[in-house]
Amino acid sequence: MKLGLTTLLLAAVSVGAFAPAAKETVSVCRGYHHSSATALSMSSATETAPFVQGPRIIRDELPIVYVYDHCPFCVRVRLALGIMNVKHNVNFLGNDDIPTPTKLCGKKIAPIFEIPEDDFIMTESLDIIEKVDQDERFGASGQILPATGRSDIKAWQKSVQVLLRTLQRPRYVATGLLPEFQQLDGRHAFIKNHQLPPYEKPEWKGDGTDENPGMPMDEKLKLYAEAMAKDPAPLLEDLNSKLIELDDLVYSENYCSEGGLSMDDVDLWARLRSITIIKDVEWPTKLRAYMDNLSALGDVPLYDEMAL
Secondary structure, eight states, X not given: OOOOTGGGOOTTSOOSSSBOOOOOOOBOOSSOOBOOSOOOEEOSSSTTOOEEOOOXXXXXXXXXXXXOTTOHHHHHHHHHHHHTTBXXXXXEOOTTOOHXXXXXXXXXXXXXXXXXXXXXXXXXXXXXXXXXXXXXXGSOTTSSBOXXXXXXXXXXXXXXXXXXXXXXXXXXXXXXXSGGGSSHHHHHHHHHHOOOTTOOHHHHHOOSSXXXXXXXXXXXXXXXXXXXXXXXXXXXXXXXXXXXXXXXHOOOSSOSSTTSSBHHHHXXXXXXXXXXGSTTXXXXXXXXXXXXXXXXXXXXXXXXXXXX
């Protein structure tokens, strides 16, 4: 996967929006992590001060996240771990891989979080983030502030759901570059299970009965190909207008809600990331800086270099 220049920056390199962590010695063992570092916090110098990232947390046995690269719920976990500076291994699952997640947690699902030193496995992105936040081996608690209940941002997300499905889903599989879609079986598994507007899931997938077997696979493949071949200009115009609306809702280029970096950002950024797979999107200045800043801070790359 080709990464944008901004996302290749190391944590020690200033990216303008974030203050570097102070250099210190961190003691890590199989028990609990003890450090003299001040807990991660928002600087109080100004209302829009950058997030101050804490010391690197490196366990003897690294935690593991099993993810799909495009999945916003998986991105939530990756972003939060990156913000908290917890080194971890990322295992990308093929989209058609059923045995691996089933062996881990009993069903095909992502993200899956594993702490090998505890022989511990769990699912559900928000529960995983809460678990890491409460475990002092992974640094101080409360590094990422709680969600603020931004109904305006939730309403915006809902308003673009159909638009983004139409633009993003064909591009996920068309690139052939995302880890879960490297092979044809993975791409077909996604197309089989993810409807394109205006179709609804029951019509697309069916319910397993003779009365509703779902759409034939050949028809699904045809619809994905047609969606990818269609001129995106009218949809891009709509998307660009919606991004201007969102730019007004985002508090600063460092975080979306007043008060500091919070779970609002973890959720919003994880959902916005996939927009970068769409070529020729016009990002408002503040919102684009927000995307780049959190990409660098969380060590999760954007898709700009593979955009279609």
